[in-house]
Structure formats: C-alpha cells, structure tokens
Amino acid sequence: DQQVKQNSPSLSVQEGRISILNCDYTNSMFDYFLWYKKYPAEGPTFLISISSIKDKNEDGRFTVFLNKSAKHLSLHIVPSQPGDSAVYFCAALPGSNYKLTFGKGTLLTVNP
Amino acid sequence: NAGVTQTPKFRVLKTGQSMTLLCAQDMNHEYMYWYRQDPGMGLRLIHYSVGEGTTAKGEVPDGYNVSRLKKQNFLLGLESAAPSQTSVYFCASSSPWPSGSYEQYFGPGTRLTVT
Numbered sequence: 001d002q003q004v005k006q007n008s009p010s011l012s013v014q015e016g017r018i019s020i021l022n023c024d025y026t027n028s029m030f031d032y033f034l035w036y037k038k039y040p041a042e043g044p045t046f047l048i049s050i051s052s053i054k055d056k057n058e059d060g061r062f063t064v065f066l067n068k069s070a071k072h073l074s075l076h077i078v079p080s081q082p083g084d085s086a087v088y089f090c091a092a093l094p095g096s097n098y099k100l101t102f103g104k105g106t107l108l109t110v111n112p
Numbered sequence: 113n114a115g116v117t118q119t120p121k122f123r124v125l126k127t128g129q130s131m132t133l134l135c136a137q138d139m140n141h142e143y144m145y146w147y148r149q150d151p152g153m154g155l156r157l158i159h160y161s162v163g164e165g166t167t168a169k170g171e172v173p174d175g176y177n178v179s180r181l182k183k184q185n186f187l188l189g190l191e192s193a194a195p196s197q198t199s200v201y202f203c204a205s206s207s208p209w210p211s212g213s214y215e216q217y218f219g220p221g222t223r224l225t226v227t
Binding site: 044050104 | 116156204215
C-alpha cells in the first residue's frame, strides 16, 4: 500500500514559468512533509518542508502548500530555471517517529 | 564538514558473494538510515539506527544486516548477494534536536550490480 503518491512520473515546463509538483498521502498520522531534489548520480538533497500546523511555507522560489483535508500537498517553483531539472521526491513522517516514507518521484524538466 | 560519505561508490558482485557498505557522518547525528532506490520505486528504507549500538528493520530488510558500533558509522552488509539486490544504496542521517528538524541528509550513493 503506497502511503505517499506522486501520480505524475514526469513534468515538462518552459523556463520562467511555474512548475507545480503534486503529492497525495493516505496516512492521517503524517504530520510533517518534506520535498527533496535529486540530480542523477547524486544523493537527494533537502529542499523545503512543512508542518501540519501550517498550510504554506515559502523559501525563495519554492513554496509548499498543504491541504490536510484533501491529504494533498504541492510544490510550486516560480520562476522555473533549467537548473531545477531533477527528480523531486515528496516524503512524509508522523511526528512520533523519524522514519520518512517517500513517494516514487517526479522528473521535472525545465526547457530553456 | 564532509557531511555523509559512502564507500565504495560502485561495486559489482557475483551471486552469492558478500560485501559491506560503509557510511560515515561527521554531523554528530543520532539517527542513521540505509535506503535503496530502484527505478520507479522511490526510496525504500532497509534498516535504521536511533543511536550507537541500536538497529531496527525498515520496509525491505530481508537479505541485509547492519551494525552501528560507533555513532558516526553505519554499516550495511550483504551476506549472500542476489541479483534482486542490484540497486543504488543511499545512507542518510538526521538529528531532530536541537533544531527540531526532521530533515535527513543523504550521502552520494553506492551503485551495486549483482550478476
């Protein structure tokens, strides 16, 4: 049973436009969510996170939105840059422990 | 700070051979993790450790063993490698205190091929 779902395996956008990556979860015990970015042949790197007590967190060009009632979160990248091209993983954990559950990832391609 | 390092970066094994992957972190983190990444599968937790001398099973522990004899090191062992263990292995570490962050820091990965 996949508890964290990223239903879009890939997304292609033009440079300067907005990229929106989506993530759904089924476990209502999850209360902390993270996004990671991964380039080929490298380890994942942390991008941004959000606690369930918030519905939005912003860091520069990156904003994460959380809709708890829909069990849905999204990552917005504005404006998108070619260097943002990577695989993006959504991850979640319950506050009671420290084990992350990852989605399968979305490959973002930003075209110049 | 080197962060999280992994050795080796690449390895090819024959079925039935054994090997140990080494993970080291210099951030004084309490928690350490081993994941595997397979195409279309995301990252799956193999084993983890919440402190020196402690280990626990994750989502896909079969065929692997781990040890955490020192706080900064976390070893992943394959006693008898199988082709199904061909994967990219990532080590990670984290420490929820004092920052209160659940962020995990990842190493660069080890690409293992079992023939």
